[in-house]
Amino acid sequence: MKNALINQSKIFRSWTRESKEHLISKSQLLNFTPDQFVYMEGDISRHLYIVIEGSLSQVHIQENGNEILVQELEKGDVFGEIGFIDRLPREHSIISRTNSEILAIPKIAYIEVIKDMTFDVFWDFLSILAEKNRKLPSLKAADGKNDMESSVKDYLLSLRATNNFLIKISQQQIADALGTTRVNVSKALNNLEKKNIIKKQYSSIIINDNLA
Numbered sequence: 700m701k702n703a704l705i706n707q708s709k710i711f712r713s714w715t716r717e718s719k720e721h722l723i724s725k726s727q728l729l730n731f732t733p734d735q736f737v738y739m740e741g742d743i744s745r746h747l748y749i750v751i752e753g754s755l756s757q758v759h760i761q762e763n764g765n766e767i768l769v770q771e772l773e774k775g776d777v778f779g780e781i782g783f784i785d786r787l788p789r790e791h792s793i794i795s796r797t798n799s800e801i802l803a804i805p806k807i808a809y810i811e812v813i814k815d816m817t818f819d820v821f822w823d824f825l826s827i828l829a830e831k832n833r834k835l836p837s838l839k840a841a842d843g844k845n846d847m848e849s850s851v852k853d854y855l856l857s858l859r860a861t862n863n864f865l866i867k868i869s870q871q872q873i874a875d876a877l878g879t880t881r882v883n884v885s886k887a888l889n890n891l892e893k894k895n896i897i898k899k900q901y902s903s904i905i906i907n908d909n910l911a
Contacts, residue, residue: 708749710777718812725808731755731795739792744782746803750774753799757791761877763853766794767846783809850877851887855897855906867903 711719728751731737737748740760755772769791772778782789783806854877858866874884888904891897898905 708775708777714812714816718816722804722808722812723802725811726802726804729801729803731799731801733795733797735795737793737795737801738779738789740789742789744779744786744789745806746779747777747783747806747809748779748793748804749802750776750778751800751802753795753797753801755799755801756794756796758794759791759878761850763850765846765850767850847877847879847883848887848890850879851884852891852896855904864906865903866906869902 714722729737731753737755750772752774755778756766757769757772757778759767759769761767772793778793779789851873854873855866858868870884870888871881873888874881877884888897888899892899896907898907
């Protein structure tokens with residue numbers, strides 16, 4: 700199964716059979732149960748992953764515990780590429796939704812195999828990143844809209860406890876506090892204002908009684 704999925708994956712389409720087999724021999728099969736984390740935000744990035752069986756979710760977990768879905772992962776999907784490249788801590792968490800089997804490819808093994816390869820190999824990798832980057836904004840917009848509105852609402856509620864009904868805060872400050880963009884916060888505030896929950900003023904927000 701793992702050999703077939705690697706052969707079908709775009710990220711390995713320029714690899715020779717010998718290179719793929721060598722990489723598999725250096726990799727590890729991991730099994731996860733439902734709701735088990737593969738890795739969490741902030742973890743150090745040491746592996747690239749391929750889903751062999753099962754379904755997983757890539758999520759951003761907010762301070763209040765809410766999950767914002769980034770994308771769903773199914774058999775054959777590759778994930779963990781960004782941290783694999785830039786060596787920075789993981790930006791999202793991966794949660795197994797079913798019994799799942801994953802191939803974990805160590806960074807050191809991957810580098811060992813590709814060091815003498817042609818540019819086509821690197822181009823395949825970049826193509827995968829570009830394709831996923833194009834898809835993510837629409838996924839976030841579809842799945843994160845209500846979560847973002849709720850997150851902004853909860854954050855304003857927490858501020859109201861010490862600021863009464865007039866909160867002096869900018870949209871950028873809210874975005875920084877929630878780990879999102881000013882655009883997302885602006886959309887959420889506009890929706891809350893349409894529902895007569897808040898009223899926006901310059902550098903401040905008036906909270907109505909019906910926020911809770």
